[in-house]
Amino acid sequence: MTPATVGDERHEPWARADVPPPTVQAAIVLDRVTKRFDRDGSRPAVLQDVSLTVAEGEFVSLLGASGCGKSTLLALVAGLEAPTSGTVATPGGHAALMFQESALFPWLTAGQNIELALKLRGVPRAERRDEAERLLDVVHLAGQHKSRVHELSGGMRQRVALARALGQDARILLMDEPFASLDAITRDVLHEELIRVWEATGLSVVFVTHNVREAVRLGQRVELMSSRPGRFVRRWEVEIEGPRRIESAGVSELSKEITDDLRREIRRHAVPTPSSEVRS
Template structure:
């Protein structure tokens, strides 16, 4: 039997923006799936304190036959929101992700960044207080990715969310995280952690972000060797 994760002991404070950083196969997504309840641990426990979970993936996974409004309404319906509240809630969520005029569009009419904004709105429709993000911007171009970093940081701050963000990009983790957990493979485990004590908002190319990214890169290389 292959061990995906071994001896992972992690406390996350409410309202923290935590990044999980590591190469493919080190257990980042497995850990996220365990927190989301998509998989169950063979040993140990996961304590969420009754908080609701929302999860966002690299693929927006929007239903192509539904409009943007329809995709978000589906999440509201599954969350038990009364139908009478749908219109106001959808409008509010689209305003939150800065797509107020997109309700009637279908996924094929949206850019990659717009689809991810809709996916984020659909996730927020679940009234989650813990937002899990599994490399959500990995397929976006650099300019769109930077814009999504800004939007994610703004929404995290406005809503007081706890975010667990999976990435293999050292600069992205230094740009976004309050704390970065560096993971190592074979089996997946926590190798080290780094506090990113930098003021917000941050820029990807800021020298302080670059220096933290260089330190994270060094730790990643040490964990592989």
């Protein structure tokens, strides 16, 4: 939009001082959310007074020490947990979840796993097969409808899990370390796939990871959380010119800066565990 002059009849109405500019539609809004799992309040809240807005079509990466409440935050957005106080709204509609493990049903084929999600969504039986084929095609697994889960590699299983999540027809995708158990090359390929799917679908994505480079490679924004209680402490808008890859200079540079902050957060709050290891 070209900026319009106040007083010009042809300008958009929101260019007038008394009309607020159009805001980007929010898909997820957490407003001063506190979450405790203990009833007596004897332990620090897992999340304390957390506010976060994710716009429609935005890709946000979430980083923080192990146990700082990232998965809890996703569970709140997914409606699996209720906040102790504050509000969680998803004007972007319901959310689909994807985890580190594909959580596919091993007794079903790849296609049947997707068809199950379609069934739960109310898609008529006659349409499920074609739709499952289409979704397998979206994740570059055309022709794998009849493959058994145990016949698929870890990367292929995560592709099926992604297709199944897409089959839920959600506008929000919550991803909890979905590529953590994959080897570096497979992860790299899936990064490209995920970005391709994200660009094609315009989904709002919240992506939890311990891998700083992955967070920067994928996210338009990176949010860093502190622990005990979980809070957002710093945010980076990722503006890297040109194609973004895990080994890009821009990704490296920003990852270094974020890693320093994350290390500081881990040292300050968290009990070190193997999974709190920082990878940049």
